[in-house]
Amino acid sequence: MPLVRIDLNRGRTRRQVQAICDAIHLAIVQIFEIPMSDRFQVVTQLDYGSIIADDAGLGFDRTEGVVMVQIFTQRGRTDAQKQRLYAQIASNLVLTGVLEQDIFIGYQENGPQDWSFGFGRAQYLTGELAVPTSQP
Numbered sequence: 080m081p082l083v084r085i086d087l088n089r090g091r092t093r094r095q096v097q098a099i100c101d102a103i104h105l106a107i108v109q110i111f112e113i114p115m116s117d118r119f120q121v122v123t124q125l126d127y128g129s130i131i132a133d134d135a136g137l138g139f140d141r142t143e144g145v146v147m148v149q150i151f152t153q154r155g156r157t158d159a160q161k162q163r164l165y166a167q168i169a170s171n172l173v174l175t176g177v178l179e180q181d182i183f184i185g186y187q188e189n190g191p192q193d194w195s196f197g198f199g200r201a202q203y204l205t206g207e208l209a210v211p212t213s214q215p
Contacts, residue, residue, distance in 0.1 A: 081107055081152035082119045088143050089124045102171035110164040132183050145181045153211050154188035
């Protein structure tokens with residue numbers, strides 16, 4: 080049930096955008112072992128210059144093909160799982176034509192009380208949904 084925000088510069092085709100979204104979702108499914116149908120993504124395509132993504136002092140340049148990924152999900156995954164996720168997202172995105180240096184991922188955790196999937200209820204708290212557990 081991660082909520083994933085994907086920001087990119089305008090100019091990609093609909094097929095390219097879909098491939099990027101699919102690649103990110105597939106990585107989450109593979110690493111976090113969630114159902115394929117558990118998909119929540121928001122894609123924003125921005126004018127050039129609206130995404131500023133410097134190298135953070137690592138000594139590389141990004142192109143206009145940058146893909147910014149923000150993942151909001153339940154806490155409880157290990158650092159090793161997160162690192163595997165980042166690597167899998169990068170591996171999958173490279174297959175869609177995104178350059179490795181153009182992939183930026185931010186990961187934010189919260190708790191079961193922080194989600195409502197509709198009807199104004201926190202389904203993890205009401206018991207309508209099982210709270211996801213950490214996988215080794």
